[in-house]
Amino acid sequence: MQPGLKLSLTTALLLLLAAAPLQADRFKDVQVEETKLADNLYMLSGAGGNMATLIAADKLLLVDAQYAEMADKIKAKLKQLSGQRSLTTLINTHVHGDHVGGNSALAADVDIIAHSKVLSRLSQDTEFPRSGLPKTTFNEQLTLHLNNQTVRLDAMPAGHTDGDIVVWFEQANVVHFGDLLFEGRFPFIDTGRGGSVKGYIDNTRSLIGMLNDQTKVIPGHGQLTDKAGVQRSLDMMLATLAIVQGYKAAGMTEQQAVGQGLGEQWQSWHWNFITEERWIKTLYHADIN
Template structure:
């Protein structure tokens, strides 16, 4: 349990730095000093990579590597070194699941010479971010479902209605029965719904239902944060989303204020979903805003 808490603490610190941009460069570099990049095989030439920030995935063919998300610039050399253990080919394609810094921060450092692909809104938002290195901007933008071939591997990039942000895409591996959900899934914990960048709680729930309708019990589901999961894990996440939203709606109907809801809490059943970035209190605030009419 201690190890899990340590991983969650690093995750929360990473997202907070990416979203709030309050950590100094020295503090960030020091925080990444002991981070290791791990690669877990999911299918032939397909891997899930973890480090600090959003979960990555790679298609590592001998003649070239496709990477999904890039974590932080400070981790670029570690990520590059790990990719070289999977393939001696160069990184030719980088796909961003959305625009948050813990998923795009390494774009320029890793993939300035690669084809960077993302939702149109990701390019728009990053272009307007004066702190983002333009060498890492998407070169190819998508607005509708797009099929991509990397060697013998087929990927389908599917833009989703705004939920986590307004630039989320799913990445499907139809032949291998794998889906990378980006931050449309925070496995086993309350999610971050970034309303300042187009996020929407109800659509987050609808998108979760949609993915569940498309997968089976053998599907490997890569979350934006958390452990590799499956249909049962995603169903548990949906149940949490639906139940906590209903609880907040019921408390609102009882006349409770936002602060009274936080004081009352969501109950023992949801204590394990609390973590240091999206605490129970912060999730209640998000749901409270979502139930305003």
């Protein structure tokens, strides 16, 4: 072994050891916070995708599960809000780890409902705990009747992934969009898991048509919003797509398009996960026609 290589291995090991506690501490100071939407319905935020919980007589339903590391805090919050009820149903809006990571820790013994694509993708992930796999799946629509509360699950055409659903709380006029909405920021479109820019935009447009001015919209990420907020997101996507299509029509390479940027108007949508550069690259490769 060359001395230089040994040194770099030692350095790498030290870096790894230093990084480990940082990773463990990532959730330490995160609190689960609720936003009341109706007497029996709350949006919950913490680390990862926003959740929703519905309390209906003896039933307790949760939409999305964040990360396993958040499970104890989520359980404590559910107990505080629901008066000691136990979770009876968990719904997953889609396959991503920041929405399904807590499945096993929260709902190993209760029904877990998701799009069938979520089950097939998670089943192929050998790291994913088997007890956290969805038990009830569907491909189009599923309606739950929980003590006079109607919860409708609509499967959407491929957009963020190929297994996205939106969850409607009909009496409260509230909808959980999953990651078909990143409120106020560039969206992540997971083309590696069946998502597409065209599908994402088409879904956003068709969902807007199902909202009224009073509907409360829970985004996968960001703040609680409404029809106008979803429209702003659609407007941003259409405007930035047009910019990037213009660059392509002018013969620019991807890197030249990134260099040109999207202009001042869209800077506030940039965030650490989907930077302006990443969003431009997503749009550059969009299959739109």
